[in-house]
Amino acid sequence: MNGAFPGAVESSESIRLALRSWPEVDAYLKDCKGVIIPLGSTEQHGPTGAIGTDALTAEAVALEVGRLTGVLVTPAQPFGMAEHHLGFSGTMSLQPATLLAVLHDLVLSLGRHGFERVFVINGHGGNIATAKAAFAQAHGTAASRDMPVAPQLRCRLANWFMAGPVMRQARDLYGNKEGHHATPSEIAVTLAVEPSLTSKQRPLPDPAPAGPIHGPEDFRRRHPDGRMGSHPSLATAEHGKALLETAATALSEDLRNFLSEA
Numbered sequence: 506m507n508g509a510f511p512g513a514v515e516s517s518e519s520i521r522l523a524l525r526s527w528p529e530v531d532a533y534l535k536d537c538k539g540v541i542i543p544l545g546s547t548e549q550h551g552p553t554g555a556i557g558t559d560a561l562t563a564e565a566v567a568l569e570v571g572r573l574t575g576v577l578v579t580p581a582q583p584f585g586m587a588e589h590h591l592g593f594s595g596t597m598s599l600q601p602a603t604l605l606a607v608l609h610d611l612v613l614s615l616g617r618h619g620f621e622r623v624f625v626i627n628g629h630g631g632n633i634a635t636a637k638a639a640f641a642q643a644h645g646t647a648a649s650r651d652m653p654v655a656p657q658l659r660c661r662l663a664n665w666f667m668a669g670p671v672m673r674q675a676r677d678l679y680g681n682k683e684g685h686h687a688t689p690s691e692i693a694v695t696l697a698v699e700p701s702l703t704s705k706q707r708p709l710p711d712p713a714p715a716g717p718i719h720g721p722e723d724f725r726r727r728h729p730d731g732r733m734g735s736h737p738s739l740a741t742a743e744h745g746k747a748l749l750e751t752a753a754t755a756l757s758e759d760l761r762n763f764l765s766e767a
């Protein structure tokens with residue numbers, strides 16, 4: 506990939522695409538062709554978790570990765586594929602085809618300007634399959650349109666919660682009480698970035714165990730309070746700060762490798 510790796514910066518403000526002007530982005534592209542997109546979801550996270558958990562955590566990790574690497578970070582895409590959570594108030598979902606179209610268009614928009622490496626930091630498991638399909642379609646579209654960037658265009662999905670060091674740390678902190686949805690690890694990160702959420706936390710009864718999901722009504726029946734085997738009351742802001750640091754360190758290394766690939 507052409508362009509030097511930009512390196513760490515002092516604050517997250519300088520790596521926010523939304524705070525740059527277009528000439529500044531032009532100048533950035535002379536040195537680095539990489540960009541980070543935080544991808545989340547707006548969905549229920551149990552009776553005490555914030556509905557914006559997946560977007561809050563993806564953006565927090567993305568901004569810290571951007572600070573560590575100097576790579577620009579776009580505004581977060583806060584809506585994802587959360588159809589199975591629609592049985593709970595406040596959930597706002599995109600259908601898979603809609604999310605695919607959104608990501609496809611965002612990648613092509615960035616590629617048009619010369620971005621060659623699109624690193625999507627994802628906070629929601631339901632986005633994974635659709636995001637990968639969107640990348641494949643974007644690559645094909647770029648080639649069919651003879652976009653100059655097409656031969657160099659690469660996209661990568663980085664699920665912060667699935668990074669090996671993060672999963673090990675969550676297991677050490679919470680054991681089998683981590684669960685599969687509204688987990689203490691993701692709730693902990695929200696407490697670290699949004700202190701007002703601490704007041705919402707309280708002890709909860711044992712959750713329903715994780716199991717299959719067959720649509721929103723079935724999800725609500727099997728998991729009546731929205732949790733899947735998780736004990737979010739174990740989360741603390743201190744845990745969240747540590748998990749955020751672990752995630753950012755791991756994904757920064759992944760990003761550096763991604764930028765260096767031919």
